[in-house]
Amino acid sequence: MARKRKAYKDKVTLTDVAEKVGVSPITVSRAISRPEKVSDDLRETILQAVHELGYVPDYAARALASRSGHLIGVLSSLLGSSTFAPVMKGIEDRARNTGQRIQYANTLYDPQEEIHQIKQFFGQKPTGIIIGGVKIDPQVTDLLRNAPCPVVQLIDISYPAVDMAVGVNNPLACEAAISHMIDAGYRSIAFCSIRADIPILLRLERYRQRMTAAGLYRPELELMLDEQASAVRCGADILDRLFQQVPDLDAIFCAHDDLALGVLFECQRRGIAVPEKLGLCGFADMDYAACTVPSLTTLKMPLYQLGYRAVDMILRAKEGFRTEKTVDLGFELVKRQSTDRKS
Amino acid sequence: MARKRKAYKDKVTLTDVAEKVGVSPITVSRAISRPEKVSDDLRETILQAVHELGYVPDYAARALASRSGHLIGVLSSLLGSSTFAPVMKGIEDRARNTGQRIQYANTLYDPQEEIHQIKQFFGQKPTGIIIGGVKIDPQVTDLLRNAPCPVVQLIDISYPAVDMAVGVNNPLACEAAISHMIDAGYRSIAFCSIRADIPILLRLERYRQRMTAAGLYRPELELMLDEQASAVRCGADILDRLFQQVPDLDAIFCAHDDLALGVLFECQRRGIAVPEKLGLCGFADMDYAACTVPSLTTLKMPLYQLGYRAVDMILRAKEGFRTEKTVDLGFELVKRQSTDRKS
DNA sequence: TTGTACGCGTTATCAT
DNA sequence: ATGATAACGCGTACAA
Numbered sequence: 001m002a003r004k005r006k007a008y009k010d011k012v013t014l015t016d017v018a019e020k021v022g023v024s025p026i027t028v029s030r031a032i033s034r035p036e037k038v039s040d041d042l043r044e045t046i047l048q049a050v051h052e053l054g055y056v057p058d059y060a061a062r063a064l065a066s067r068s069g070h071l072i073g074v075l076s077s078l079l080g081s082s083t084f085a086p087v088m089k090g091i092e093d094r095a096r097n098t099g100q101r102i103q104y105a106n107t108l109y110d111p112q113e114e115i116h117q118i119k120q121f122f123g124q125k126p127t128g129i130i131i132g133g134v135k136i137d138p139q140v141t142d143l144l145r146n147a148p149c150p151v152v153q154l155i156d157i158s159y160p161a162v163d164m165a166v167g168v169n170n171p172l173a174c175e176a177a178i179s180h181m182i183d184a185g186y187r188s189i190a191f192c193s194i195r196a197d198i199p200i201l202l203r204l205e206r207y208r209q210r211m212t213a214a215g216l217y218r219p220e221l222e223l224m225l226d227e228q229a230s231a232v233r234c235g236a237d238i239l240d241r242l243f244q245q246v247p248d249l250d251a252i253f254c255a256h257d258d259l260a261l262g263v264l265f266e267c268q269r270r271g272i273a274v275p276e277k278l279g280l281c282g283f284a285d286m287d288y289a290a291c292t293v294p295s296l297t298t299l300k301m302p303l304y305q306l307g308y309r310a311v312d313m314i315l316r317a318k319e320g321f322r323t324e325k326t327v328d329l330g331f332e333l334v335k336r337q338s339t340d341r342k343s
Numbered sequence: 344m345a346r347k348r349k350a351y352k353d354k355v356t357l358t359d360v361a362e363k364v365g366v367s368p369i370t371v372s373r374a375i376s377r378p379e380k381v382s383d384d385l386r387e388t389i390l391q392a393v394h395e396l397g398y399v400p401d402y403a404a405r406a407l408a409s410r411s412g413h414l415i416g417v418l419s420s421l422l423g424s425s426t427f428a429p430v431m432k433g434i435e436d437r438a439r440n441t442g443q444r445i446q447y448a449n450t451l452y453d454p455q456e457e458i459h460q461i462k463q464f465f466g467q468k469p470t471g472i473i474i475g476g477v478k479i480d481p482q483v484t485d486l487l488r489n490a491p492c493p494v495v496q497l498i499d500i501s502y503p504a505v506d507m508a509v510g511v512n513n514p515l516a517c518e519a520a521i522s523h524m525i526d527a528g529y530r531s532i533a534f535c536s537i538r539a540d541i542p543i544l545l546r547l548e549r550y551r552q553r554m555t556a557a558g559l560y561r562p563e564l565e566l567m568l569d570e571q572a573s574a575v576r577c578g579a580d581i582l583d584r585l586f587q588q589v590p591d592l593d594a595i596f597c598a599h600d601d602l603a604l605g606v607l608f609e610c611q612r613r614g615i616a617v618p619e620k621l622g623l624c625g626f627a628d629m630d631y632a633a634c635t636v637p638s639l640t641t642l643k644m645p646l647y648q649l650g651y652r653a654v655d656m657i658l659r660a661k662e663g664f665r666t667e668k669t670v671d672l673g674f675e676l677v678k679r680q681s682t683d684r685k686s
Numbered sequence: 687t688t689g690t691a692c693g694c695g696t697t698a699t700c701a702t
Numbered sequence: 703a704t705g706a707t708a709a710c711g712c713g714t715a716c717a718a
Binding site: 011013014015025026029030033057058060061062063064065066067 | 710711712713714
């Protein structure tokens with residue numbers, strides 16, 4: 001407590017540093033934020049003093065004076081998901097040494113929360129906003145359309161972006177998976193998901209098209225589960241429901257690897273042979289996908305690049321460079337054992 | 344671009360709202376931040392105007408004037424891990440409607456990054472800082488000791504905290520697991536981890552004590568792998584090395600479920616019977632732990648509560664209430680099939 | 687290259 | 703219950 005007060009009273013400001021060095025505050029400010037505008041030796045002296053006094057810039061004051069929060073907001077419903085980890089890494093690598101801070105916020109799949117968080121960001125004069133997993137919520141779209149900064153949407157680029165977008169073409173990715181499964185000889189291929197965000201709806205639509213084109217489409221092949229806490233634990237439920245709806249079921253395309261993992265375990269438990277009796281394809285190429293028994297066919301997306309490019313697009317927009325509004329990073333269908341019927 | 348400028352010029356401030364209603368700015372400020380200090384009808388009129396004009400408070404100005412950032416910083420190396428998701432949920436549930444914002448930062452297991460992020464927080468006049476997964480870095484500890492705000496450390500409470508701590512007693516949890524495995528009849532029980540943060544080192548120490556007490560300790564039972572991107576994918580490596588070091592190996596205590604998952608898959612692949620030939624115990628009770636075949640014995644921690652209490656402790660400290668410096672949330676050993684030798 | 691004057695939008699403090 | 707005034711700490715704009 002005493003410490004707290006002390007730290008506050010003793011707050012070191014630009015002026016303190018300036019006095020110690022014998023220059024004006026603005027010079028100290030420049031030495032920190034625009035090093036090239038201060039002579040080499042003076043800058044050295046100043047930075048030395050900064051270090052000695054333990055000066056930490058006041059970001060609030062800086063933001064107020066400069067009319068920029070020097071921060072990039074990242075909004076996602078997947079923050080706590082390991083799918084998002086590589087994205088985060090990319091974001092931070094690109095943002096490092098740019099003077100921009102990254103601030104994350106969790107939307108928890110709740111539109112109200114999303115709106116709230118977006119407003120919070122707007123109040124911080126952000127350099128840009130990166131947002132992933134947006135549902136089709138008109139309020140959110142409206143808000144973003146009137147954003148006071150560039151907005152980058154993540155993950156899908158086949159859908160019209162509010163401002164900019166970077167990601168993969170979800171319909172194409174889905175089509176690649178379905179085609180692969182058809183080629184492998186599967187006929188009754190189910191589509192299974194526990195959530196219906198935009199990327200998933202786009203995949204579903206293409207799934208229907210592709211299956212219809214092959215003369216294989218049946219509505220009962222679709223299974224959209226209610227939102228649940230755990231995707232992995234749905235395995236038994238999925239198999240129960242699908243086999244009831246589709247007695248001749250022979251493959252499942254899962255909208256996320258977690259779902260496929262759960263189904264796979266349940267197959268192990270029930271003695272259903274994968275890939276012989278049941279083909280399985282996931283989405284995301286999670287760490288475990290290469291290790292499961294049998295290993296899991298899935299779609300791999302360049303997640304690190306996703307984050308990296310998103311920040312890059314914001315920084316370029318800030319510099320006023322013309323940027324592509326949409327960046328397609330491509331995907332890769334990773335064919336593994338779970339759909340390899342011939343082996 | 345045009346939009347951007349417009350949004351900026353048209354920025355609605357307190358004064359705009361005040362003029363529209365015909366009161367002074369400070370009254371509007373109060374209507375928003377201290378509703379009880381404004382008469383009911385006036386407040387209603389003001390909030391109505393706020394809504395109509397689309398006023399969004401400027402957090403920088405607010406922070407500068409109030410000398411508080413109204414934010415709680417959360418620092419973790421596990422941000423992108425699904426272990427952290429429930430913690431996040433708890434943090435946000437407790438912080439909602441308290442006027443405090445949550446800001447996350449990723450330390451990526453890098454002390455330099457950690458120091459950098461901590462300083463960033465300090466520059467934002469935080470109400471408190473929550474930090475998890477701290478390594479034994481003296482610089483970090485020093486920094487935290489001089490924090491201008493309360494600090495809550497997560498996960499372990501058997502270790503002396505810089506300020507406050509909430510979590511579980513890692514040594515005790517480890518001991519419970521090892522005792523359980525010994526009771527189940529396992530003798531050559533390995534300890535395996537890919538990282539050596541404080542909680543893990545604490546578990547390792549207790550592992551040694553417990554094994555020694557049972558007359559079962561051998562140094563070659565310990566396996567600390569280098570830091571790797573993917574824990575799951577280490578399965579084969581772990582089995583190779585351990586069986587080479589310990590031909591009569593009959594159980595593995597993994598410092599995280601991910602490790603156990605990888606080992607389990609590798610056992611499936613090699614036809615090693617779990618739990619008969621090899622007992623397996625994880626840590627964290629991840630979603631999949633209940634679903635694996637066989638299901639995975641593991642230690643469950645109250646993660647949601649962990650986040651909830653951490654924020655609670657900060658808020659109480661802010662109110663000046665005396666708080667326990669250390670909160671033990673307890674753990675649960677979830678006994679499942681992977682250590683059930685008798686079945 | 688360095689300095690002066692001012693303002694950013696809000697809240698604390700003190701007054702009415 | 704409401705208002706006037708003065709900060710908060712920094713950066714912009716302009717001057718020297």
